[in-house]
Amino acid sequence: MKNLLVTGGAGFIGSNFVRMVLAEYTDYLVVNLDKLTYAGNLKNLDGFLDYPNHKFVKGDICDGKLIEKLIDQYKIDCLINFAAESHVDRSIIAPKDFIDTNVTGTLTLLQAAVDRKIKKFVQISTDEVYGALGAEGKFTEQTPLSPNSPYSASKASADHLVGAFGHTFGLKYNITRCSNNYGQFQFPEKMIPLMINNALNDKELPIYGDGLYIRDWLYVYDHCAAVWKVLIEGKKNQVYNIGGCNEKTNLEVVRIILDRLGKPESLIKHVKDRPGHDRRYAIDASKIMNELGWKPSVTFEEGIVETIDWYLNNKTWLDNVVSGDYKKYYEQMYKGR
Ligand code: NAD
Ligand code: TYD
Numbered sequence: 305m306k307n308l309l310v311t312g313g314a315g316f317i318g319s320n321f322v323r324m325v326l327a328e329y330t331d332y333l334v335v336n337l338d339k340l341t342y343a344g345n346l347k348n349l350d351g352f353l354d355y356p357n358h359k360f361v362k363g364d365i366c367d368g369k370l371i372e373k374l375i376d377q378y379k380i381d382c383l384i385n386f387a388a389e390s391h392v393d394r395s396i397i398a399p400k401d402f403i404d405t406n407v408t409g410t411l412t413l414l415q416a417a418v419d420r421k422i423k424k425f426v427q428i429s430t431d432e433v434y435g436a437l438g439a440e441g442k443f444t445e446q447t448p449l450s451p452n453s454p455y456s457a458s459k460a461s462a463d464h465l466v467g468a469f470g471h472t473f474g475l476k477y478n479i480t481r482c483s484n485n486y487g488q489f490q491f492p493e494k495m496i497p498l499m500i501n502n503a504l505n506d507k508e509l510p511i512y513g514d515g516l517y518i519r520d521w522l523y524v525y526d527h528c529a530a531v532w533k534v535l536i537e538g539k540k541n542q543v544y545n546i547g548g549c550n551e552k553t554n555l556e557v558v559r560i561i562l563d564r565l566g567k568p569e570s571l572i573k574h575v576k577d578r579p580g581h582d583r584r585y586a587i588d589a590s591k592i593m594n595e596l597g598w599k600p601s602v603t604f605e606e607g608i609v610e611t612i613d614w615y616l617n618n619k620t621w622l623d624n625v626v627s628g629d630y631k632k633y634y635e636q637m638y639k640g641r
Pocket of ligand 1: 311312313314315316317318337338339340341342343344345363364365366385386387388389390391405409428429430431459482483484485486491
């Protein structure tokens with residue numbers, strides 16, 4: 305199990321995963337397939353792009369011929385699928401892109417994995433497939449799938465396809481369902497980097513609705529370590545929830561950011577809510593903790609300080625990604641809200 309095909313490895317979580325593997329597991333080959341959409345950025349792989357055990361390929365997971373060629377050429381053993389359209393707000397404006405990549409793309413990868421007899425397929429999914437929680441309870445792996453947004457519906461469809469390929473064609477797989485990630489190289493459409501960027505520029509922080517929505521924040525390094533555990537030790541055809549054990553309201557998160565940056569709370573602006581906004585996500589991660597011995601290494605209070613400082617120290621990266629198309633996106637999403 306030494307030759308890995310990682311898809312979406314120029315995005316936020318995928319690039320952190322690729323860096324981790326290249327730095328820590330040097331006897332592995334990583335073939336990194338990414339379409340380089342607005343969310344994919346080779347700058348996320350600075351310093352690692354030319355490693356001898358890293359092959360970057362620009363391409364689409366919907367391109368079956370390319371996938372088969374890469375599997376044959378690099379004698380791929382395992383496939384880890386991070387590639388996705390990943391932002392809920394965009395899925396409300398343009399759902400079709402989500403079906404194309406998240407459903408058809410995953411199907412294409414599954415077909416190639418079965419045809420080429422891949423040893424293991426790891427699907428990176430999300431806790432959002434379970435729907436929303438009220439004030440009590442947590443998602444377990446047994447919670448029925450009940451997705452609410454076009455994004456989460458597309459991810460749930462992909463999860464069902466993975467399970468079906470295991471059941472029908474004997475594909476060996478794992479599915480991971482993680483909570484909201486934060487950390488270095490996250491595209492500033494997602495809440496934490498968007499709020500950091502706005503605060504740094506003394507712009508308003510757009511809080512949807514009452515700001516009492518709750519997410520269970522997971523530091524991206526902890527997520528990557530968990531995915532590695534699942535890849536190496538995950539039991540056949542099992543689903544693993546991965547959570548940070550850090551439930552926070554959105555208002556709590558932005559207050560921590562403002563405090564760290566020395567900016568006033570008057571920057572907070574409550575804006576029109578997201579349609580269909582899920583109230584609360586919380587993960588019961590006891591299965592991966594008990595079976596595979598994984599646990600988060602940092603609290604939110606520790607991880608968020610490291611994250612804010614990373615954005616402060618990488619202003620050029622941030623300034624580059626918020627130029628061009630980002631401005632149009634921001635205008636479309638937030639103007640008149
Ligand atoms: P991201 O949007 O930062 O990166 C996605 C990457 O996939 C980009 O590099 C993009 O270029 C690539 N991509 C998109 N369409 C592609 C296609 N058709 N072919 C090849 N590459 C393509 O996303 P992320 O936040 O890194 O999320 C990675 C995975 O984790 C996704 O599957 C997402 O659903 C899941 N996830 C993310 C979070 C989170 O908090 N970010 C939480 C739960 C689950
Ligand atoms: P987001 O980072 O988009 O992740 P997800 O919707 O997948 O959980 O949003 C996290 C939370 O922050 C969610 O409750 C929506 C909220 N939010 C805002 O209040 N304002 C914003 O500008 C954004 C992008 C998100």
